[in-house]
Amino acid sequence: MRGQCGKPAGGPTPVTDGDRQNIRLSRVTPEDLSTALAACLQDAVDTGEISVEVPTTIKVERPKNREHGDWATNVAMQLGKKAGLAPRDLAALLAEKLAQVPGVARVDIAGPGFLNITLDAAAAGELARTVVEAGAAYGRNTALAGSVVNMEFVSANPTGPLHIGHTRWAALGDAISRLLRASGAEVTAEYYINDAGHQMNVFAQSVYNRLHGLPVPEGGYPGEYIQDLATQVRTEHPDITALTEGAALPVIREAAYRHQMQDIRDTLGHFGVHFDVWFSEKELHESGAIGHAVQRLREQGHIEDREGAVWLRTTDFGDDKDRVLIRANGEPTYFAADAAYYLSKKDRGFIEKIYLLGADHHGYVGRLKAIAACAGDDPARNIEVLIGQLISVNGAKLSKRAGNIIELKDLIDWLGADALRYSLARYPADSPITIDPEILTSKTNDNPVFYVQYAHARSRGAARTAEAAGVDRSVFDAALLTHATESDLLARLGEFPSIVAQAAEFREPHRVARHLEVVAGAYHSWYAACRIVPVAEGRTGDVQPGEITDLNRTRLWLNEATAQVLANGLDLLGVSAPERM
The missing domain is CATH 3.40.50.620 (HUPs)
Structure with a gap:
């Protein structure tokens, strides 16, 4: 794999301008630009222009004002002092290098050292084909590869309905x-x-x-x-x-x-x-796992016998008080079952244990983390307790x-x-x-799930209309996607993988939901402004289409890419993506 600034990834030798021209940003997501910026920084380090540790990821965001370009980063402001340069001087160095990458149309420096990046239409538009070809895999990433997680949730008593x-x-x-x-x-x-x-x-x-x-x-x-x-x-x-x-x-x-x-x-x-x-839990008791857990915790050195009972010194690890495992009458406590259950998860190879508990379980956070510590685990890494x-x-x-x-x-x-x-x-x-049933059952844009699902259904309807009119995806010319609404929609589609990764890292599905609403809004604006099926001059309504061009065929790719992102996002939330509404 080659770095996006014209050098082999991880290689120390700069390449010539001629080599640079053979490399382009074939598609553009925030991750692609982050990689390109990191490669440009590494290039400057390798040529002796600066001395700084190059971060593995560089934050790239959409500017609030589209006149400031397609993407922006403050990396020069973050690293200028460490690199021994004024932020604007480092920004100028990076801008010169990044501007040489085919696919980047312009790099401007703003304020104290912001880099505003404008892409050429072909580089931006190529994302549509990338999404379609990736299909259901688009948005999937390897940010948490190697994590082995036990996710416990709901866990209601079997004594009544949910x-x-x-x-x-x-x-x-x-x-x-x-x-x-x-x-x-x-x-x-x-x-x-x-x-x-x-x-x-x-x-x-x-x-x-x-x-x-x-x-x-x-x-x-x-x-x-x-x-x-x-x-x-x-x-x-x-x-x-x-x-x-x-x-x-x-x-x-x-x-x-x-x-x-x-x-x-x-x-x-x-x-x-x-x-x-x-x-x-019944099988946990019957298997002898609780007695075995007490013995293991005793071997760890955190058990204390007093007042006829067996105690776990959870205060050693920040709990507000020590906890009884075995009562004086020989009966195990609920806490003993919690400890045995945690050890069961550990024994089954789960490196990370995530507990999702209700609002009345705040007191469990300290004691569960203390169990992890007493068991020899790292409470900051091996256990996570989320309270809803x-x-x-x-x-x-x-x-x-x-x-x-x-x-x-x-x-x-x-x-x-x-x-x-x-x-x-x-x-x-x-x-x-507080859920408002009137909104959730309404078929209006005030209903967020309707708004997003309708965008997907509209995209499928547009695809059916295109097929009936003879528009297909036999041609894709990314450079034709130049309308402002197309640029905005492509950018929103490009953000999806990073949104998924962030939502997973922070355990926050709402990031995906809110982004889908942004994608839906961008799609509705594009749909109103750009035709997939051309209408013959002077004709409107259900009449014969006009001449089909490569622009129409390419727009069908963008329509399909949007449908894929909406479907992928809804699936991550466990929500259907209807074909018709």
Whole structure:
């Protein structure tokens, strides 16, 4: 691979101007320009013009004012002092070198040392072909290659239906998993089933009481779904009511749990959320993993026996207090299960463990990181805990079936999976959300998911119209894409891979959602200004097209490139890209 400033990547020998003319920016994304600038800096170092450590990446952004060029960078301002030059002098040196790269039309210096870069139309337009040829792979990158991630999210108790409180993490957790995979990480999506402990006994008792026409037990589970479970248990075990309570409860617990877990799986599947692993807490207890975990942590030197109990000294690593692992009566705590579960993830080869927890779990951050440290891991690298804020839906009603909650399946039926997933993905996880159903169910530009999906559907409609009119992609001439709306649209398409990489790195799917809205806006503007299918002079409406030129054929490439970026982005959010709307 050759550097974009006319030198072999990593090679020390500068090349001649003649060599430079054989190299061009065949396509232009921020990453391409970053690579070109880095190569120019390295060229200046190798020729002795400056002495500075060349950064691996150089930030390139779209200027707010298009009159300032296609792209801009402040790298000269960042490195000028280190290079022993005034920022404007370093900018002048870089501008001279970068201007020699075919594909760069002009490089201007602004203010204290900004570089404003203008590309020729052919270099900018070539991106359309790149996107189309890459297809579903466009936007995928290797920024997180080598990362092995366990992504745990939702993990609701199997004692009732999924509700509004689980909705946000279902959408965000799945989107983050998709983004990590798109950036080269190896990801396992995992659901931790809390199927051990007192709540499971209360759950079984609730179903038992319903079978026998008794009131809901103290602290038990109300709602029609308990009656549904009771009916399913009776169907499987017709003689269940003839058994003594002691004999019936284990049977009820197992059967009701199985049916409730199937309901959770089905609901998540309907929401487009899939898990690679369903990890049972009950099996964690039965396998002896908790005792083994305590022994391992003792060997690490962080266990202390006092007051008849076994403690983990989590305060050694910043927790607000030490935590009991084994009570004085010999019973393990929930924290002991958390520790054993963390060690299970570690033993299964997961270098990075990401936990997505609800707003009421802030206290878990310190203790989970302390577990990682006690286990010999680096809390800053090997574990990440994300806390999501609450959501509310205007006008949402409590579920008739569940009695005291708003069920996820009711929200899906009411608002649609696409609208729900997109609206939850377009805000940072740490910001509270109030969803407006009137907007989400409207077919207007005020509805963000409609706005983006309609852009994709419009692009597919434009492709069908072009095919009917005889416009094909037999010719691609990037230099013809000179309209201002084409330049803007191409730039937005070019930003997509870096947006995906940033969204994965920061666990922020909203970056993708917001960028798709920018792409959709740029596409709608281009669609209004530039024709794919020419209309015969003096003719409008559904009439015979005019003469088809290479410009029309090339614009069809740009239309297809836009459709691909919109489809790829929506897929990362778990949202469909409709062909028609």
